[in-house]
Amino acid sequence: MEVQKVVSIETVIEFIESHLDGKLELDTVAAAVHYSKYHLHRMFTETVGMTIHDYVSRRQLTEAAKLLVFSKKSIIDIALICGYESQQAFTSVFKAMYKMPPAEYRELGQFYPLQLRYYLHKEAHNNMNFTSDDIKLATISDIPAWMELVRMVVDGYPYLDEADYLAKLKNSIEKSQALILPLGNIAIGIMAFSYNTGSIEFMGVHPQYRSYGIPKLFLDKLMNEYLPQQEISTTTYRENDKADTGYRNELKQLGFAERELLIEFGYPTQRFVLPIPE
CATH class of the missing domain: 1.10.10.60 (Homeodomain-like)
Incomplete structure (x- = not known):
């Protein structure tokens, strides 16, 4: 860019x-x-x-x-x-x-943001070719970059309590359930997942890199190395929810199928599932 x-x-x-x-x-x-x-x-x-x-x-x-x-x-x-x-x-x-x-x-009496201010990076440009090999397990030292990206993509995850999220993130890192795509001192993409449930707990991509196919790279990494032959699920906004900025459509493009309707943190959501490859 x-x-x-x-x-x-x-x-x-x-x-x-x-x-x-x-x-x-x-x-x-x-x-x-x-x-x-x-x-x-x-x-x-x-x-x-x-x-x-x-x-x-x-x-x-x-x-x-x-x-x-x-x-x-x-x-x-x-x-x-x-x-x-x-x-x-x-x-x-x-x-x-x-x-x-x-x-x-x-x-x-509980404040949580719909959108925090965007801070862009001048280092970003158009000629970067990322692969799933660039994605690595996150470590404690990655937390500042990870949290910076979380704040950037909070539009996809209502009811962000940073203290609670940070505790869960540290637990995910300790259990080798947190993946990060770093670029220098920033995070291009992040994903937290669960071995037990096969669920993606959090996935975010830096806004400046949304056209690079990053979610597909994370999904490939997850299916090939961490959750092979396992059904993968996640949740997002329901259809026609005005709070959705495109996350439903992205999941569908990745091959996820709609499942049951849920309520999470008072928000009407829907579970999406990626079937086990045949």
Whole structure:
């Protein structure tokens, strides 16, 4: 990925992060960074893996959730602070993403993010050929890079409690159930799995590398070396869930089939299964 392109998107992200307390349309952002909105839309989506609209919406809702838990501001004030024109509009979008209305979320008192700020890497470029041999078992020293990537892909995993996740990650590393694809001091991809259940507990790919076929490399590694001749399963959002940024479609493209509907952390999810190869 071109360094200049990454720098440009970093500038866009910086502008967005500095203006989360207002209405941020594509036209507004494009004018502020001096790009045509069509060029900016394409460049941002290619680099970040989601549209500016989705990124802004998820970031504003995350800031709203933070205010609901850690401030005493009224819901209407929070709605206005986070760029919504009415409490009704804010409540509708918040409920669609957090699966509960703002008042109930506030009463629960447990903050978790829908989307954290993206930090991109200038080292990324288009001419990298990764193979499954580049994937290795993670060690304790990989935890900082691993957690940085977790924060980047939190959109795929609702209800992230970092302290709880970190404890589970250390356990996975100790049991040789955590795989990582490193590039220098960053993680390009990560996967935690279970030998006992054959389940993928967590899989994330750096947004700048989503077009490199990384999930397939991890899946090949898992099937060939760690869970041979074993049914592999994972869970993700249900069909038509507005919180899904493309994870269902990715699993289907990898060959996973839909199974039973579940509820996890209050979220309606669905189990997906990759059948044993014949």
